[in-house]
Structures are given as structure tokens and as C-alpha cells.
Amino acid sequence: MAAHWAVIRNNAGCLNMFEIFAIQTETEWLHDITATIQETVRKSGVTDGICLVFCPHTTAGITINENADPDVVRDLLLGLDRAFPDRPEFRHMEGNSAAHLKASAIGSSVTLIIKGGAPLLGTWQGVYFCEFDGPRRRQYYVKVTEG
Amino acid sequence: MAAHWAVIRNNAGCLNMFEIFAIQTETEWLHDITATIQETVRKSGVTDGICLVFCPHTTAGITINENADPDVVRDLLLGLDRAFPDRPEFRHMEGNSAAHLKASAIGSSVTLIIKGGAPLLGTWQGVYFCEFDGPRRRQYYVKVTEG
């Protein structure tokens, strides 16, 4: 769901766009948000440029991975859990340090190339909002810049 | 400490700015550099655009994570140490292969959206220079582009 969006032109007449999306997540899951990004780029009217997808939370992130077999998402979460398990030595009171670790390992944004009016993704690539500490009400931002 | 900075306009009249910061690090620590980035964006005069924070070292990185409880930083370093420990099989003569691993897992840059003249960060998000092999004299670069 898009909470807000606007297309503007900068001083030089180049298009850019910023959109905020709201998302209700499940407990630890990767949500495919590719279609919303493609639609933002389409609405912007930008044919060549850059698209930045940004997560404003510290126990969630954005990644690109396979969009075909749902078992990939399941295996990704399992593998991250094993690499970054909850540990008795952790001191953060909220008890979600493992989610903070996964967020920094995965990263808080992805940057895409826009070509021919669409984000350039490989055949099997989808963009995922990664929830490591849900269920929660979350947001992500999409910024499109001509150039 | 800013070692160098300059605001320029490109051919089309759009603002952009580049700044180099120097930082003296401690042994394995995450240094909150958010305020310096906010100040660079303010100085640039850019209201809408992109801000890239880049680390030119291979045993350090840049990440976004929680800015409230200092135990999160402590737990992040502990969790990274466990996921990427020093190993007897490592051959790199300098003996800091674990630091190289953490640098690639965390990443060498973060990209931020600029909106209303400031980098758009979530309530609990801070930008951190991650030292995995200090103490050292380090640098990081901040690039601001209108668009």
C-alpha cells in the first residue's frame, strides 16, 4: 500500500520521485515487493536512471534473491538463523539482537538500474522486504532519479 | 573531522558535494557518524537527492543500525565474531582475514535518500563506521547528489 508519493523535477528539469509504502509483516519472512517498485518506476516517467529501495527499520532489511521457488526464501531464513542465532551472551534488553545482526548482514537498501522505463532485474531476481522481528507494521521507501 | 570538502554544480546546474572525513578508531567498534553526514547534507544545500557514504578500507565497513541502546553495537560485534571467527585454516599473512570477511558481509557503503534537505533515516537508525581491525587512522567519504 502506498502511503504517499510525488513526482517532481529538479532545477535542471530532471524527473525524480519518492514514494512511501506501508506493509504489514508476518514473523520472520521475506515479502516480495518487486511489483510495487516496478509500478513506482512506471509512474515516475523516468526511462534511464537509478532506483533506491530503502528500509527505515533496524530489525528488517531489503535484499534481492530468487523469485521462483518459495523454498529459497525458507532456506535463506533458516541459513541466516544458523549463522546469526540468538545467544545467551547478548545483552540488548529487547532480546532481538539476532534480528539486528541479520539486518546489517543483509543491508538496509538495494539500488537498481532503470533502463527503458523499468528497473533492470535478472530473470530470477525479485526484491524482498526482509522481516526479521515481526509481525509488525513497517514501511519502505522508493526513490527514483533520472540520470 | 572533515579533511576536505567542496560543493559544485554539474553541467545542468544541479548541486553535488563531496567530503572526506578522517576518524581515529578503537579496536573493533562501531562509530556513530550520523551527525557528520547530516551536516554534509545541510552544507550541500541539496533538498532532494541521494547521499552515498563510502569506506575506502578493506577491513572496515559502513552499516545502519540502532542508535539507542549501546548494547546493540556490542551484540552486533559479538554476533559477527561468532559467524566469522578467526580460523587456523586462513592463510592471509596479516592474520586479519576475519576482518576482511566482516567488511564484505557488512558492505563498504550505505546509500541514503535526501528529502527536505536532510537524509531520511528511521527513528532508531544511525549510520556507523565499522572498525573490524583497529585501532587505526581511517577515512570515509560522503557524496551528495541532487536529483
Place this chain on the structure above:
Amino acid sequence: MAAHWAVIRNNAGCLNMFEIFAIQTETEWLHDITATIQETVRKSGVTDGICLVFCPHTTAGITINENADPDVVRDLLLGLDRAFPDRPEFRHMEGNSAAHLKASAIGSSVTLIIKGGAPLLGTWQGVYFCEFDGPRRRQYYVKVTEG
């Protein structure tokens, strides 16, 4: 090998460039692609701007790490294998879930600052195409934007 490239100017007269590279990979290796990126930036004629290097595959990625001692690359692959090993619980039929995990941990792109007509890299930094599931015929994209 460059499969395709083009330099264009946007509405405002700013230069930008897009290039597709093809690469034949070995089984799990990091390929140094720094020289091709430097050459793309040179061809673009952009003196100040941003360069995005993007991998359109889900079992490969792009990272920045040391370009001097080849043992660093070897140790990186070993350390990633230990952090993200193949696991009997994985369900993805292709059997390469560990490669998908490494791809998301490393990331699918790096963003560089262009200054003085060249990408700004630290003394010991090289840009690597990371193959986690080869040998394969792969591609990577380089996008240069003035600003």
C-alpha cells in the same frame, strides 16, 4: 568482455552510461573486475558522479575487498562456506541454497563515487564479481551517472 554499451545525455544535458559485461566464471571464485569498471567510467566522460555495479544473478554477487594478497579471496570463500554451509534441512531442489545465502549476505551491487574522472577506491580495494555457484556464463552491469 563488454557485450553492449552506450553513452547518452539526459534531458538536462548530463552524461550517463550503461554497459553490460559478460564473464565466464570458475567454481566459487571472486573475479577482479576493477579494470573494466575504471574503463567504463573513462569512456563515459563523467568527471563527478556515481557508478553502480550490479549483478543480475541470485547465486552471485558484487563486493569490494583486498586486491593485493590472493589469499584474502581464498580465505573469504572459506569463511563464507563455514558461515553459510550447505545444510541437510535445505529444501530448494536445485541444491544451491548456500549460494543464494552468500549472494544476499554479500549483496548484488556496489556503488562507487566518481571523482576526477575515475572511481574513487582505497589503495587496497578491488571490485569483485563473486561466483558462488559456477562455473557459469554470467553478466554484470555498470551504470555511470553524472552528478
